[in-house]
Amino acid sequence: MSSNLVKGTAILTIGLFLSKALGLLYVIPFYAIVGEKNIxxxxxxxxxxxxxxxxxxxxxxxxxxxxxxxxxxxxxxxxxxxxxxxxxxxxxxxxxxxxxxxxxxxxxxxxxxxxxxxxxxxxxxxxxxxxxxxxxxxxxxxxxxxxxxxxxxxxFEPTSVSQLVEQIVRIVVVLVGGFIVVNVLDLSPRTAVNFAVFAAFIGALAGLVVLYKYWMKYKPEFSQLYASxxxxxxxxxxxxxxxxxxxxxxxxxxxxxxxxxxxxxxxxxxxxxxxxxxxxxxxxxxxxxxxxxxxxxxxxxxxxxxxxxxxxxxxxxxxxxxxxxxxxxxxxxxxxxxxxxxxxxxxxxxxxxxxxxxxxxxxxxxxxxxxxxxxxxxxxxxxxxxxxxxxxxxxxxxxxxxxxxxxxxxxxxxxxxxxxxxxxxxxxxxxxxxxxxxxxxxxxxxxxxxxxxSRMVFRRLVLIGIFNVIMFIAVHFTLKGLLAFSPVGGKMQALLYVMICAFVGVVVYGALSLKSGLAQKLFGDRLTRITKKLGFGG
Structure with a gap:
C-alpha cells in the first residue's frame, strides 16, 4: 500500500472537504442576505x-x-x-x-x-x-x-492550508461586505453580489501569503536538495x-x-x-x-x-x-x-x-x-x-x-x-x-x-454496493418514520432529520464495513489495530 498516496490524499482531501464545506455553508447566510432571485x-x-x-x-x-x-x-x-x-x-x-x-x-x-x-x-x-x-x-x-x-x-499540506485560508478570507469578506451593503448602507442586494464576487481577489491574496510562509519553511530543505x-x-x-x-x-x-x-x-x-x-x-x-x-x-x-x-x-x-x-x-x-x-x-x-x-x-x-x-x-x-x-x-x-x-x-x-x-x-x-x-x-x-x-477490486465493489443498498434501506425507513411522526416544518427540523438519518447511515455502513473487515483492508494496518481492540474483525 502506497503510504505517499494515502498521506497525500488524506491531506488534500481534508483540506478540500473543509474548503468545499465552507464554500457550501456560506451560501446559507448569503442566500438570506440577497434572496433567491438575486443570488x-x-x-x-x-x-x-x-x-x-x-x-x-x-x-x-x-x-x-x-x-x-x-x-x-x-x-x-x-x-x-x-x-x-x-x-x-x-x-x-x-x-x-x-x-x-x-x-x-x-x-x-x-x-x-x-x-x-x-x-x-x-x-x-x-x-x-x-x-x-x-x-x-x-x-x-x-x-x-x-x-x-x-x-x-x-x-501537500501547503495546497490544502492555502486553499482553506483563501476560502475563509473570501467568505468573511462576502458575508460581512454583503451585510454592510444591504443592511447598513441600504443598497441593492445586486450591489452586494458585485462586492461578493470581488472577494475572490482578496481571498487569493490571503492564499498567496500562506504559500509564501510555507515556501520560507521548506526553502532550506529545497536548497539542500538543489545543492546535492x-x-x-x-x-x-x-x-x-x-x-x-x-x-x-x-x-x-x-x-x-x-x-x-x-x-x-x-x-x-x-x-x-x-x-x-x-x-x-x-x-x-x-x-x-x-x-x-x-x-x-x-x-x-x-x-x-x-x-x-x-x-x-x-x-x-x-x-x-x-x-x-x-x-x-x-x-x-x-x-x-x-x-x-x-x-x-x-x-x-x-x-x-x-x-x-x-x-x-x-x-x-x-x-x-x-x-x-x-x-x-x-x-x-x-x-x-x-x-x-x-x-x-x-x-x-x-x-x-x-x-x-x-x-x-x-x-x-x-x-x-x-x-x-x-x-x-x-x-x-x-x-x-x-x-x-x-x-x-x-x-x-x-x-x-x-x-x-483486478477481480479483487470487482468483488470489493460488489460488496460496497451491497452495503450501500442495506444502508439506503435503513436511512429510507428512518426518514419515513420521522416524517410520519412530524413533517418538516423549518430549517432546524430539517437539519435534525438530516443528522439523525446521517447517524443511522454511518452506523449501519460503518458496522457492516468493520464487521466484514472491508474497512480494515481499505484503510490499512492502523485501523486494523484499533478495530481489533474494539472487537471487530481484522
Missing part, C-alpha cells in the same frame, strides 16, 4: 470566471507537479527549480492577459445569457458582476505554480515548456471540463426554456442547477479530487521507474476508497434531498427535485477526475483530450432538445451522458495500456 447573478459571474481561470492557470498545479516529480525521481532537482523560477513570470503574464480578456468580454457574454426581456437580470447587471470577479485572475495563477512545485516535491543535485539536465527553456505545455493541454481540459458543461447550460438553458414558455422562471431554475445544487453535489466529488491531485505525482513516479506492482496497487486502492466514500454520500443526498435543500436554502419542491436528480452525477464527476489523472500519470494525454471533447460534444448536441423535453432534468441528463461516455473510454484505455484487471 442567481452570482453564478453568472463564476462560470465564465472559472473558465478564464482554468485557461490562465493552464493546468499549472498538476502539470508542474508531474514535471517536478518526474525529474526528482531521476535525482535531478535542479531542472524542477529552473521551471519554477521562469514559471512565476509566465503565470504573472497569464493572469494579466486572462483578466483583460474576461473584463472586456463581459458584455458579449451577458448578451449570450440574456435571451428574453422577461428574464430577471439586465445586460448591465450581468456585465458588471463578471467584471468585478475578473480581478481575482491577477493573483490566482501565481498561487497555482507554487502549489504545483510543492506538490511535485510531495508537500547534478547540474540541470540539458533541457532548454523551449524544450522544458514544450514538455510542460504537452502536459497542460489535458490538464486544462480536466480543470475546465466541469465549468464548460456549466457554460453550455448558461448559454443554452435560458433560450431553450424561453422557447417553451418558461422565460420568467429560467434564471431561478438555472441558479438551482448551476449554483445552489451544484455546490452540494460537488461535496462527494472532493474525495476524487483529492485522490487526483495526490495520484498524479505518485503514478508518474511508478511509471517512470516501470514499477508495475506499484501502479496496480495504487489503482486498486484509488478505485476502492473513492467509491467506498463517494457512493454513500450520493445516496444520502438523494434520500434527504428535500431536507438538505430546506435547511440550506428554503423549502422548494423544484429545488429538492433538482438536487435528487443531480446527485448521482457526482459519481461520474469523481470517476472522470480519477481516470483522467491516471491517464495523465501514464502519459496518455491525447486520450484525455479525445474523451473530454467527445463527452462535451454529446452535451452540446443533446442539451437543448433534452431541456425542451424535460426542463432542468434534461440538462442534468445531457451532462450525465457526456460524462458517462468520457469515463467509459478512459477506463477502456487504462485497462488496455496498463493491462489492468
Amino acid at each position: 442567481g447573478l452570482y453564478q453568472y459571474a463564476y462560470i465564465p470566471y472559472n473558465l478564464a481561470l482554468a485557461v490562465a492557470i493552464s493546468g499549472a498545479p498538476l502539470a508542474i507537479s508531474k514535471f517536478v516529480a518526474k525529474y526528482n525521481a531521476m535525482g535531478d532537482y535542479a531542472t524542477g527549480r529552473k521551471l519554477m523560477k521562469s514559471g512565476v513570470l509566465v503565470m504573472l503574464l497569464s493572469g494579466v492577459l486572462s483578466f483583460l480578456v474576461l473584463y472586456f468580454m463581459a458584455e458579449p457574454i451577458a448578451h449570450l445569457v440574456r435571451k428574453s426581456d422577461e428574464q430577471i437580470f439586465t445586460i448591465a447587471e450581468i456585465t458588471s458582476v463578471i467584471r468585478w470577479v475578473s480581478f481575482a485572475l491577477l493573483a490566482v495563477p501565481l498561487m497555482s505554480i507554487v502549489r504545483g512545485y510543492l506538490q511535485g516535491n510531495q508537500k 543535485s547534478p547540474t540541470a539536465s540539458n533541457v532548454t527553456f523551449l524544450d522544458m515548456y514544450k514538455e510542460v505545455i504537452g502536459y497542460t493541454i489535458p490538464f486544462v481540459l480536466v480543470g475546465v471540463i466541469n465549468p464548460l458543461y456549466q457554460f453550455i447550460d448558461m448559454i443554452t438553458f435560458n433560450g431553450a426554456m424561453s422557447s417553451i414558455g418558461l422565460a420568467k422562471v429560467t434564471d431561478v431554475y438555472l441558479t438551482m442547477l448551476n449554483f445552489l445544487t451544484h455546490k452540494v453535489v460537488m461535496i462527494p466529488v472532493m474525495v476524487a479530487t483529492g485522490f487526483s491531485m495526490a495520484l498524479i505525482p505518485v503514478i508518474t513516479g511508478y511509471y517512470t521507474k516501470n514499477d508495475q506492482k506499484g501502479l496496480t496497487r495504487s489503482l486498486d486502492q484509488t478505485f476502492q476508497i473513492m467509491l467506498y466514500l463517494t457512493v454513500p454520500m450520493v445516496l444520502g443526498l438523494i434520500i434527504l434531498s428535500n431536507e438538505f435543500y430546506t435547511f440550506l436554502y428554503s423549502e422548494n419542491p423544484v429545488g429538492s427535485g433538482v438536487l435528487a436528480a443531480y446527485a448521482p452525477v457526482a459519481i461520474l464527476f469523481g470517476l472522470f477526475s480519477v481516470t483522467a489523472a491516471i491517464l495523465q500519470g501514464i502519459d496518455r494525454h491525447k486520450w484525455i483530450v479525445f474523451t473530454s471533447l467527445t463527452g462535451l460534444l454529446f452535451k452540446m448536441v443533446l442539451n437543448i432538445p433534452l431541456i425542451k423535453l424535460f426542463e432542468v432534468n434534461g440538462a442534468i441528463a445531457a451532462t450525465a451522458i457526456g460524462y458517462a461516455i468520457a469515463v467509459g473510454i478512459n477506463i477502456y484505455v487504462i485497462s488496455r495500456v496498463l493491462h489492468y484487471r
Whole structure:
C-alpha cells in the first residue's frame, strides 16, 4: 500500500472537504442576505470566471507537479527549480492577459445569457458582476505554480492550508461586505453580489501569503536538495515548456471540463426554456442547477479530487521507474476508497434531498427535485477526475483530450432538445451522458495500456454496493418514520432529520464495513489495530 498516496490524499482531501464545506455553508447566510432571485447573478459571474481561470492557470498545479516529480525521481532537482523560477513570470503574464480578456468580454457574454426581456437580470447587471470577479485572475495563477512545485516535491499540506485560508478570507469578506451593503448602507442586494464576487481577489491574496510562509519553511530543505543535485539536465527553456505545455493541454481540459458543461447550460438553458414558455422562471431554475445544487453535489466529488491531485505525482513516479506492482496497487486502492466514500454520500443526498435543500436554502419542491436528480452525477464527476489523472500519470494525454471533447460534444448536441423535453432534468441528463461516455473510454484505455484487471477490486465493489443498498434501506425507513411522526416544518427540523438519518447511515455502513473487515483492508494496518481492540474483525 502506497503510504505517499494515502498521506497525500488524506491531506488534500481534508483540506478540500473543509474548503468545499465552507464554500457550501456560506451560501446559507448569503442566500438570506440577497434572496433567491438575486443570488442567481452570482453564478453568472463564476462560470465564465472559472473558465478564464482554468485557461490562465493552464493546468499549472498538476502539470508542474508531474514535471517536478518526474525529474526528482531521476535525482535531478535542479531542472524542477529552473521551471519554477521562469514559471512565476509566465503565470504573472497569464493572469494579466486572462483578466483583460474576461473584463472586456463581459458584455458579449451577458448578451449570450440574456435571451428574453422577461428574464430577471439586465445586460448591465450581468456585465458588471463578471467584471468585478475578473480581478481575482491577477493573483490566482501565481498561487497555482507554487502549489504545483510543492506538490511535485510531495508537500501537500501547503495546497490544502492555502486553499482553506483563501476560502475563509473570501467568505468573511462576502458575508460581512454583503451585510454592510444591504443592511447598513441600504443598497441593492445586486450591489452586494458585485462586492461578493470581488472577494475572490482578496481571498487569493490571503492564499498567496500562506504559500509564501510555507515556501520560507521548506526553502532550506529545497536548497539542500538543489545543492546535492547534478547540474540541470540539458533541457532548454523551449524544450522544458514544450514538455510542460504537452502536459497542460489535458490538464486544462480536466480543470475546465466541469465549468464548460456549466457554460453550455448558461448559454443554452435560458433560450431553450424561453422557447417553451418558461422565460420568467429560467434564471431561478438555472441558479438551482448551476449554483445552489451544484455546490452540494460537488461535496462527494472532493474525495476524487483529492485522490487526483495526490495520484498524479505518485503514478508518474511508478511509471517512470516501470514499477508495475506499484501502479496496480495504487489503482486498486484509488478505485476502492473513492467509491467506498463517494457512493454513500450520493445516496444520502438523494434520500434527504428535500431536507438538505430546506435547511440550506428554503423549502422548494423544484429545488429538492433538482438536487435528487443531480446527485448521482457526482459519481461520474469523481470517476472522470480519477481516470483522467491516471491517464495523465501514464502519459496518455491525447486520450484525455479525445474523451473530454467527445463527452462535451454529446452535451452540446443533446442539451437543448433534452431541456425542451424535460426542463432542468434534461440538462442534468445531457451532462450525465457526456460524462458517462468520457469515463467509459478512459477506463477502456487504462485497462488496455496498463493491462489492468483486478477481480479483487470487482468483488470489493460488489460488496460496497451491497452495503450501500442495506444502508439506503435503513436511512429510507428512518426518514419515513420521522416524517410520519412530524413533517418538516423549518430549517432546524430539517437539519435534525438530516443528522439523525446521517447517524443511522454511518452506523449501519460503518458496522457492516468493520464487521466484514472491508474497512480494515481499505484503510490499512492502523485501523486494523484499533478495530481489533474494539472487537471487530481484522
